[in-house]
Amino acid sequence: MLRVSDLHVFYGPSHVLWGVSLEVGAGAVVALLGRNGVGKSTTLKAIIGLVPARQGRVELATPAGWRDLTPLAVHERAGLGIGYVPEDRRIFPHLTVRENLRVGLDRLALTPAARRQALERAFDLFPALPELLERQGRVLSGGQQQMLAIARVLVLSPRIILLDEPSQGLSPLLVDSVMDAVVRLGREGIAVLLVEQNAVAALEVCAHGYLMDKGTIAGRGTAAALRGDPATLERTLGVTAADVEDAR
Amino acid sequence: MTAELLLLQLANGLSFGVIFALIASGITLMWGIMDFINMAHGDLYMLGAYGVWLSLVVGVASFWLALPLAVAGVLAIGLLLRFTVLRPVFGRAPLQTLLATYGIGLILQQGVLATFGPFSKEIPFPVTGQVTLGPLRYPTYRLVVIVVGLALIVAAWVLIQRTTYGIWIRAVAQDRTMTAALGVPVPRVYTVVFGLGSALAGIGGALAAPLFGIGPTIGADVILLAFIVVMIGGLGNYVGSVVGGVLIGEVIALGAIWLQPTEAYLVALGLLLVLLLVRPQGLLRAAR
Numbered sequence: 347m348l349r350v351s352d353l354h355v356f357y358g359p360s361h362v363l364w365g366v367s368l369e370v371g372a373g374a375v376v377a378l379l380g381r382n383g384v385g386k387s388t389t390l391k392a393i394i395g396l397v398p399a400r401q402g403r404v405e406l407a408t409p410a411g412w413r414d415l416t417p418l419a420v421h422e423r424a425g426l427g428i429g430y431v432p433e434d435r436r437i438f439p440h441l442t443v444r445e446n447l448r449v450g451l452d453r454l455a456l457t458p459a460a461r462r463q464a465l466e467r468a469f470d471l472f473p474a475l476p477e478l479l480e481r482q483g484r485v486l487s488g489g490q491q492q493m494l495a496i497a498r499v500l501v502l503s504p505r506i507i508l509l510d511e512p513s514q515g516l517s518p519l520l521v522d523s524v525m526d527a528v529v530r531l532g533r534e535g536i537a538v539l540l541v542e543q544n545a546v547a548a549l550e551v552c553a554h555g556y557l558m559d560k561g562t563i564a565g566r567g568t569a570a571a572l573r574g575d576p577a578t579l580e581r582t583l584g585v586t587a588a589d590v591e592d593a594r
Numbered sequence: 595m596t597a598e599l600l601l602l603q604l605a606n607g608l609s610f611g612v613i614f615a616l617i618a619s620g621i622t623l624m625w626g627i628m629d630f631i632n633m634a635h636g637d638l639y640m641l642g643a644y645g646v647w648l649s650l651v652v653g654v655a656s657f658w659l660a661l662p663l664a665v666a667g668v669l670a671i672g673l674l675l676r677f678t679v680l681r682p683v684f685g686r687a688p689l690q691t692l693l694a695t696y697g698i699g700l701i702l703q704q705g706v707l708a709t710f711g712p713f714s715k716e717i718p719f720p721v722t723g724q725v726t727l728g729p730l731r732y733p734t735y736r737l738v739v740i741v742v743g744l745a746l747i748v749a750a751w752v753l754i755q756r757t758t759y760g761i762w763i764r765a766v767a768q769d770r771t772m773t774a775a776l777g778v779p780v781p782r783v784y785t786v787v788f789g790l791g792s793a794l795a796g797i798g799g800a801l802a803a804p805l806f807g808i809g810p811t812i813g814a815d816v817i818l819l820a821f822i823v824v825m826i827g828g829l830g831n832y833v834g835s836v837v838g839g840v841l842i843g844e845v846i847a848l849g850a851i852w853l854q855p856t857e858a859y860l861v862a863l864g865l866l867l868v869l870l871l872v873r874p875q876g877l878l879r880a881a882r
Contacts, residue, residue: 424777
C-alpha cells in the first residue's frame with residue numbers, strides 16, 4: 347500500500363532522517379516505534395509532504411498502480427488517499443465539529459447518500475461524536491479531539507492513515523478505546539502506520555513493527571517477535587520486559 | 595445643532611462607513627487568511643469607479659448595468675494580478691509583497707492618469723430625489739448605497755459562514771497546513787479570497803463613484819484609513835472590519851457637524867491611533 351525508500355530529510359542544516367525505508371501492506375496495521383526525537387513524526391510528515399525529502403521516494407499503491415508521491419503537493423497526496431492525523435490533533439479551534447468534518451469531506455463530490463454513509467462510518471467507530479456536532483473544536487477534551495482527528499480523515503475513505511501518537515495525553519481508558527479504533531480500522535481494510543511512544547499499547551494492536559533510532563530504522567519484525575525480544579526493545583525504546591508482561 | 599442634522603450626519607456616516615467596510619473587508623480577508631498585504635487594494639476600488647464611468651461613456655444605458663460590468667472588470671484585473679505579478683512574490687517576506695503591491699498600485703494610478711487624464715470625472719446619480727424617513731428627508735441614492743452595500747456585506751458573510759469555500763477560507767486562516775493535509779486545494783482557496791476581496795473593492799468604488807467623484811488617486815486616499823480600520827476590527831476579522839468601517843464613517847460624518855472636513859479626517863485618524871495604542875489587538879479579537 348505504502349512504500350518508503352531511502353528517505354533523507356533535513357531541518358535546515360541538520361540531517362534528521364538518514365535513509366528511512368519501510369513498507370505498509372494493504373489493510374495492515376504497522377507500528378513505528380522509538381524514543382522521543384528519533385524521527386518518527388518527521389517520517390510521517392515527509393510521507394504526507396509537510397516536510398520536503400532531500401532524497402528518497404514515497405510511493406502509494408493506487409488503483410492505477412504504484413504512484414510516486416515525491417513531486418506532489420500536500421493536498422494532492424491527501425487526495426490520493428492518505429489520511430494524516432497529527433500528534434497534536436490540529437483540530438480547527440473555531441470551526442464546529444461538523445465543520446471540521448466538512449473541511450475534507452466537501453472536496454469529495456459525494457451524493458447525499460454517500461456522504462451520509464461516510465459520516466455513519468465515522469460515527470460507528472466513535473458513537474459519541476454525533477452529540478458533539480455543533481460544538482466548537484476548541485472546547486473539546488483531548489479524547490474528543492483525538493476521536494474527531496481520526497474521524498476527520500476516516501470520512502474521506504483513505505487507503506492509509508498516518509496516525510501520530512494517538513495515545514498522547516489520554517487517560518489509560520481512552521488509550522484503550524483509541525487502540526480499539528485502530529484495530530477496527532485495520533479490519534475495515536484501511537492500512538495504518540502508527541507512530542507511538544507507548545510501545546506496549548502499539549504492539550498489542552499491530553501486526554508488524556519498525557524500531558527507529560537516530561533517524562534510521564534500527565530493527566523490524568512481527569509484533570510477536572518484537573515482544574519476544576526484550577533486549578532490543580529495551581535498547582531502542584527503554585521498555586523493559588516487565589512492562590510488556592504487565593500489559594498482558 | 596438640531597436633531598435633524600444629527601440624524602442626517604448619522605445616515606451619511608453609515609453610507610461612508612459601508613463603503614469603507616467594502617474596502618476593509620477585502621483587505622482583512624487577504625491579510626488575515628493569506629498573510630498578504632495588498633497595497634494595491636485601494637486601486638481596485640479606484641478602478642471600480644472608473645469602470646462605471648467608462649461603461650457609461652461608451653454607451654451602457656444604465657448605472658445598474660454599468661455596475662456589474664465594472665465589478666467584473668475589477669475582478670478580472672484582480673485575478674490577472676494574482677496569477678501574474680503576485681504569484682512570484684506570494685509567501686515572501688512581508689516587505690517584498692508590500693513593495694510589489696505598492697508598485698502595482700502606482701502603475702494602476704499612473705496608467706489611469708495617462709489614459710483618462712488628471713481631471714476628476716463625475717457621473718450623475720442613478721436615482722434622484724429624496725425619501726422621507728421619519729423627520730428626515732434623505733437623498734434616495736445614499737439610501738441605495740447603504741442598502742445595497744449592507745446587503746452585499748451580509749451576502750459575503752453568509753458565503754464565509756455557510757458554503758464549502760467559506761469553511762475552507764476559515765480553515766486556512768486557522769491552520770493552513772492541516773487544511774492542505776486534508777486534501778483541500780489551498781491555492782484555489784487563495785484565489786477565491788483574492789477574487790472576493792477584489793470584487794468587494796470594485797463594488798465599493800462603483801457605488802461611491804456618483805457620491806465622491808472619480809480620480810486616479812481616490813484609492814490611495816482611502817487605503818491608509820482602510821488599513822487602520824482593519825487593525826481596529828482585528829486582523830482577519832470580517833465582522834470587525836465592517837464594524838470598524840462603519841465606525842470610522844460615523845466619526846468623520848459627525849465630526850463634520852463642528853469641523854472642516856479635513857479636520858474631521860484628522861480627528862478620525864487620531865481616534866484610530868489612540869484605539870490602536872489602547873487595544874492593539876483590535877476592538878474585536880483577531881478572529882480566525
